[in-house]
Amino acid sequence: MQQSIEAVNLTKKYGSFVALSGLNLKFEGAKCVGFLGPNGAGKTTTLKLFTDMIRPSAGHALINGIDVHENKRDALSSCTALIETPEIYPSLTPAEALSMIAEIRGVSSNERNIRIEESLNEVKMLEWKDKKVGKFSKGMKQRVNIASVLISDPSIIMLDEPTTGLDPRGMSEVREIVKSLKRKNRLIFMSSHLLNEVTDVCDEVAMIDHGKLLVYDSILNVIQKFSENGSNIIEVGFSRAIDENIMEKIGKLENVKATSKIDETNLRMEILGDIKVQEALFYELANMKIGVISFKPSSSALESTYLNMIKETL
Amino acid sequence: MPNRVPSSIRQAFTVTKFELLNYVRSRRFIIMLGIGIIVGALLTLLVGHYRPSGFLASSIDFYSSWWGISATYIVILSGIFFGGDAISGEFQNKTGYFIVGNPIRRSSIYAGKWLAAFVASFIVLIVFLGITVLNNFYYFGLNLPYQFLESFLFTLLYLISVLGLTFFFSSLFKSSSVAILTTVVLMLFAFSLIQELIDAFVHVEPWFLITYGAGIIGNILTVPYPSHILTTHFGHVVVTSYAVTVPEGIAILVAYFAVTVILGLVLFERKEFN
Incomplete structure (x- = not known):
């Protein structure tokens, strides 16, 4: 049991x-x-x-x-x-x-x-x-x-x-x-x-x-369901510095709505779609062999979801 | 393999073991032991120096004057020191949060802590008993009247009752200082005062007071045993004094323990950690 x-x-x-x-x-x-x-x-x-x-x-x-x-x-x-x-x-x-x-x-x-x-x-x-x-x-x-x-x-x-x-x-x-x-x-x-x-x-x-x-x-579903535009924010970590070429390639992937750099080796991706979409994206990123070492929902995304929900109950 | 939770009795003994370990290493135990030793040492010096006839008339008079008076105070102080905040401290100091969230009944915690307080008090009492008996041996040789053994057993019964009462107050209040203060005021002042007033002027036997029941500790050392009722006339004023009988004293002490321990346990079971 x-x-x-x-x-x-x-x-x-x-x-x-x-x-x-x-x-x-x-x-x-x-x-x-x-x-x-x-x-x-x-x-x-x-x-x-x-x-x-x-x-x-x-x-x-x-x-x-x-x-x-x-x-x-x-x-x-x-x-x-x-x-x-x-x-x-x-x-x-x-x-x-x-x-x-x-x-x-x-x-x-x-x-x-x-x-x-x-x-x-x-x-x-x-x-x-x-x-x-x-x-x-x-x-x-x-x-x-x-x-x-x-x-x-x-x-x-x-x-x-x-x-x-x-x-x-x-x-x-x-x-x-x-x-x-x-x-x-x-x-x-x-x-x-x-x-x-x-x-x-x-x-x-x-x-x-x-x-x-x-x-x-x-966590992913909560962020997606309750985010203002139905999107998810994912933070991706790299083993090396991210250049413009990589940013452009990622930005062109299906279901990726926007990308922005957090720092030299981390970027934030706004994506549309459920956990299956995330799985596919993760697979694609790994296949691109661009040094992806982490892929996780952004805490700031959870934070904004949390604040939205708490605001609603005030 | 999952652990098998021991029986409630075994868990109570576990609580006793570690609570006692905490007691004997604590400052309060050293202070209480110190009080017992200081009282014993002072009495030794004073009796040795002044040789009061009340003490030295006979072995039984010695025990009556020495043990009959001091032992009740040692018991009350031990009850306050070890029982005063035993339960309230679990809430106020948050020590209860460490243990209550485990698969253990609150009754096991209560019983374990009570037993630890009893053992700690018993150690103090035994040290004071040792000083008393050694002094008696010095003055009267190897002479241990059976009344003294009875008095010692009554003292233990009184200790059991006092700890029942202090644990009850400790369960009643969440604040340790309020619990201790209530016990101090009642045991050291209020009960004695009420007893004196009711005894003397209302002419009602104070059978409902624990301190009256404890009278058997000293009374058994008086030969012959004091009259149950003694009326003295001072002109128009009649003063009555009562001496508790042995069966009555035992009944009072047992009743106090039974009632307070049940009420204390019910309160602890119902009290919430919030």
């Missing part, structure tokens, strides 16, 4: 304030779903409902088909979550804090130390494993928190703005960790404010505002 996260009419009210309104969503299989929305949109509320940190006013939060509120132990047995920026008992070391989570999750004693070392190594905290957490910076604590999510080798991971508190290098490392998790057949549900992060890491995106789901689809 594929791993799944499902919200069925999930609602959370605080008095008359509706934090989440009848959310219906289902993610299945190994992929990374970005969860976007402005502050107060209901992102963290949703993730807290999926970890039973808060109770739903109506509806159900299901993990692998099990209601989290009714059977938390089974529902969360193969799912880990990092919600906000947790604090760890200050007198514990990262190794001890992770050992506690590993024991609670039933990681066998002979595997525990290996997993702790692997997780800490992955977040570049291995050399700090025996130092007390109380003396750590916010960024270091967040790295240990991320390690705690990896410790039990879960099939589902929920991350609530995981790069919060990290410096640019830390943010980049976390993105790489998330990408590597994706390669290990996990379902990742990640909320973020950072659109370039979502574009870089996620396959699909769910946008939420005022507690309501606006859209859920692949």
Whole structure:
């Protein structure tokens, strides 16, 4: 059975304030779903409902088909979550804090130390494993928190703005960790404010505002469907400097509406068409042997789509 | 292969293990242990220097004056130090976010933390007990009256009740300082004051106060056991004092624990991390 996260009419009210309104969503299989929305949109509320940190006013939060509120132990047995920026008992070391989570999750004693070392190594905290957490910076604590999510080798991971508190290098490392998790057949549900992060890491995106789901689809489809003229923006990276000849050749390709240089080795392409068109274009570019090394939806395209959608709900 | 989540009881013991590790390395544990040692050292010096007859009349009088008075304060302070913010701190300091999102029942977390607070308090109490017994050995030789063993067991029961109460207040409030302050005011001042006033002037037995129930700790060390009701006339004014009986004291302490631990757990189960 594929791993799944499902919200069925999930609602959370605080008095008359509706934090989440009848959310219906289902993610299945190994992929990374970005969860976007402005502050107060209901992102963290949703993730807290999926970890039973808060109770739903109506509806159900299901993990692998099990209601989290009714059977938390089974529902969360193969799912880990990092919600906000947790604090760890200050007198514990990262190794001890992770050992506690590993024991609670039933990681066998002979595997525990290996997993702790692997997780800490992955977040570049291995050399700090025996130092007390109380003396750590916010960024270091967040790295240990991320390690705690990896410790039990879960099939589902929920991350609530995981790069919060990290410096640019830390943010980049976390993105790489998330990408590597994706390669290990996990379902990742990640909320973020950072659109370039979502574009870089996620396959699909769910946008939420005022507690309501606006859209859920692949990033490319969302950009295409909701961009002002139905076009997609793709950023193409080259291994060498782009000359006018290359620009002209690309500009003449079918479904390419416009091209512009971002810098010496990157260009932006405005294209018309769905994912099949993009696949064909990618194939053509590769066949042109002009040094294409990357081909991805532009984060600025997602940003303009996001802003358009949020504007509509104001 | 997926991990098999351990039983709730085993998870509670895991929480106890790491919570206790956090306690024994914390400043508060060192301070509380220090308080126990300082109180013991001061009593040792004062009794050794002044040789008060109330202390040194007999072994049982020694325990009555020393343990009967000090142990209840050690228990209350331990309850405040280790239980005051045990639950509220999980919300205020966000430590709860690290553990609650895992496949563990909140009751396991509550029980694990309660047990850790009990063990930490027990260590402090044992150190104070050691100082007490060593002093008694010095003055009276190897003499351990059975009443003292009873008093020690009642002290443990009082500790269980006090921790039940402090955990309840800790679950009631999200702010650690409010939870601690409420416990301090009630346990150190309000309960004693209410007990004195009701005892003396309303002439009603204060069976509903935990501090009244704790009276068995000192009373058992008084030979013969004090009268249940003592009425004294000062002219037209009648002052009544009550001495809690052993069954009554045990019932009060057990009831306090049972009620507060259930209410505290219900509150913790219902409280949201927002």
